[in-house]
Amino acid sequence: MKTALAFCAALLTAPAAAQTFDVVLGGKVLGTLDLSKQGGTQTLTSDLASTPMGVFNGTFKGTSAGGVFTGDSRSSRKTRLVEVTLSAGRPASVQITPTDERTALSDPTKVSQIVTDPVRAIGGLVNAQGCPTATAFYDGRRVVQLTPSGEALSDAQRICDMRYTVVQGPGHLSPLKISNAKIRLTYDIAGGQSLQQMRISSGVFRLNLNRRN
Known part of the structure; x- marks a missing residue:
């Protein structure tokens, strides 16, 4: 599913190499997740x-730029496009297509706290x-x-x-x-801090994101 990748000011307009993680369940690689940044735009993709x-096969592309989050989810079962505009940590507008994918929380006035995307x-x-x-964070x-x-x-x-x-x-x-999960983040701190694994568990569900590069 906030903070930027570290860049020198001189490189802010250049694309950062994506950080790629394998998505692993029960020892099997299900796909990949990539995080990158170019200028003020952060992008998260999964495949x-x-x-x-094949129940949860699909792709997701999320972008965050200038206070606007867009999320494009596509699978064999359905497609959902979300756009959320945030102002000072508060949702100002939400658009979701198709409209039957909206929830009660898609009304931005219902969000009761400061959020990011x-x-x-x-x-x-x-x-x-x-x-x-x-x-x-708020996803619309x-x-x-x-x-x-x-x-x-x-x-x-x-x-x-x-x-x-x-x-x-x-x-x-x-x-x-699923409303609750535990996350364990393992960072390599030799010569700087780098996330190596994110382990997500909820009940019998165990999912690992293992760094590829």
Whole structure:
């Protein structure tokens, strides 16, 4: 599914190399997730082509630029396009196509807290220095709170635990309605901090994002 990739001012207009992660479930690679930045635009893409029985196969492209988040989700089951405009951390407008994909939280006046968008939220986890701080993000359909819950430090690694909680709106993956998860972030800190793995668990569900480059 916030904070920027680190760039020198002289390189702000040049595209950053994408950070690529394999999406792994039960030892099987389901696809990839990429995060990149060019100037003030951050982009998050995923391509899942090998999910069990193809149920969750599909692509997602999210962009965040100038206070506007766009999310384009496509699968064999459905397509959804979301555009959210944020102003000073508050949703100002939400457009969702098709309209039957809207939820009660697609009314921006229902969002009760300061939020960022999903691209910047995930960017904040990937590019954190130290453990990520608490944040909430809004995808046009729900609000999710990310809360730190633990930290372990060694000479070579920093491990940060976080709680993922849907605090307003529906859970994920209807009809499963997943609303709570644990996230473990493992960073290599030798010569700088770099996320190597993000482990997401909820009940019997275990998903890893393993750095490829």
